[in-house]
Amino acid sequence: MNRYLTPLIGLLMQAVIVNAQSTLSLNALNPSVGSVAAAAPQKTKAAESPVYVKLYGLYGLLTPGVQIRYSESLSQTGIAFPFKTTNKGLGAGPRAGVGIGLIVSDFINIGLDADILFGAPVNITNSYDDGTYTYTNASTITLKVLSVIPNITFKALSRPSYYIYNRLGLVGGVVLDYKTVDNAISQSTNGTSSTYNVTSNYTDNSLALGYQAALGIQFRLSEAIRGFAEVVGYNQSFKPKRLEVTNANVINGKPVSSVVVTEYKNEGNIVNSTTSQPNQALSFNVAMNSIGVGAGLVFRF
Template identity: 55%
Template sequence: MHRYSLILIGLLLRVSTTQAQSAIAENTIGRSTESTTVEVAPKKGKLSEAPFFLKAYGFYSLLTPGTEINYSGTQSQITSPTIYKPVNTHLGAGPRAGIGVGLIVSDFINVGVDADLLFGTPLQLTYDVFVGSGSTASFYKISTNTTLRVLSVIPNITFKALSRPSYYIYNRLGLVGGVVLDYKTLSNTLQTPTRGATTTSVNTATYTKNSLALGYQAALGIQFRLSQSIRGFAEVVAYNQSFKPREVQNTNSSTTNGATTVQNSATQFKDAGDYNKMNPYEQPVYNVPINSVGLGAGLVVRF
């Protein structure tokens, strides 16, 4: 009986040992799995692109639709016809340069404000003509040079027509409000009479008061990725803009036989006035268009 008791106790001890080893193994595996799970770092989400941007751009006008057509004229002899032809340069032609700031509102819309300066191309005219007849005729050689500079502010909205990861095609609309910084015409005249002394004259017309140059802008372009934060763009841009001169100051200097005389005058441009008024003179107001269509290109930095 005692021997059977010992055998039973031995069996019980073996079962207990097996169960204990199993429990220890399960706890070890559980802790190992838990430790491994904790050590795995969560994946980082994709960084979102910066919503603000700065841009710098240049523009050059190729066409000037709707602007005033100016002519140069030539007459070789008193009795020959005066041949006139239009000049290719109009007000509004030439380069612009600007900067802008904007906000990416959504995947399809940007809003921004640009500021650009129209440097313009000088408008040069020549007019060579005989005035009078016979011994009283005089030959006039006249050359004029008109310069124009306008600083414009352009709030705008951009619509993305086709968007891809590396580029997108867009169109932009904006309202243009400009300040005329410089508007001036310099005229040089050489009068050579059939008899008598020649006279040289220099007249400077400075438009000291002008209205705002108002209008709109439309563009169609493509923007493409250069790096994570830098983009390039190229576009076709149309400006429709005009202003009204309000006052011009004229200074005329004439020299004949070494004697020089200087005359100053002013003219105001009004919606209604008096043609006979002097000091200053009064003339009807008129509109100066400075439209242009051309190519622009630049860089965008997102931040």
């Protein structure tokens, strides 16, 4: 047995020595090969941050559930009463906002947005003509609200280049401006006329509370930037607490001005005061709903 093993071991040792000599010769001719491989290991790409920020804008097109307002006119015959409802209410118009979010999983994001409703003015015109005098009034209602929206996003369909999602959020808003400006003129057939300029400014209001729902698509624009488009619904409401009415009228050529303050209460006595104390009136609710379209950019770092 040993007489067969001894020659076999000798052959194996010879093969190992020859292979080692070949490797040494190759490294001697190319000394950079081994050192480069050892000095430059392959880098692993860093994972994307789960935090993102976004900028967006949207426009409220429809205002379901808000108070219906209309323009009307009354002729001297008393037979025809033309009227026309407005095509939008409070809550319509442009919004702009920013947000920050966290990607929790492949299917859920959580975020916090803040936006401003700049609003679209609601214009109403009323006129009256009884043959003795005419009266025309143009009324403009404006509303501006700053809202904070904690929200959660559910990814319904996710692909490497895009995903479809729906988002739900709670909305808490601060009313920055809510007022009505009336400009009216009254003229009689005897030549006398009067003008009325009345500003009804709701200087104190409750929080505008409600919810938000959206359906949209987000798509990749570059390594760090995404774009998105969505349909968004807002449902908010608030209660005025204090109204200041400023009258700057000219009646038959004589200027007449006044300021009337009214406070709205959930309970108490309805008071129309002629003294310095504020009037009291029953509290009421103001709805500012909207359904609109929006778009924006998402930045991941």
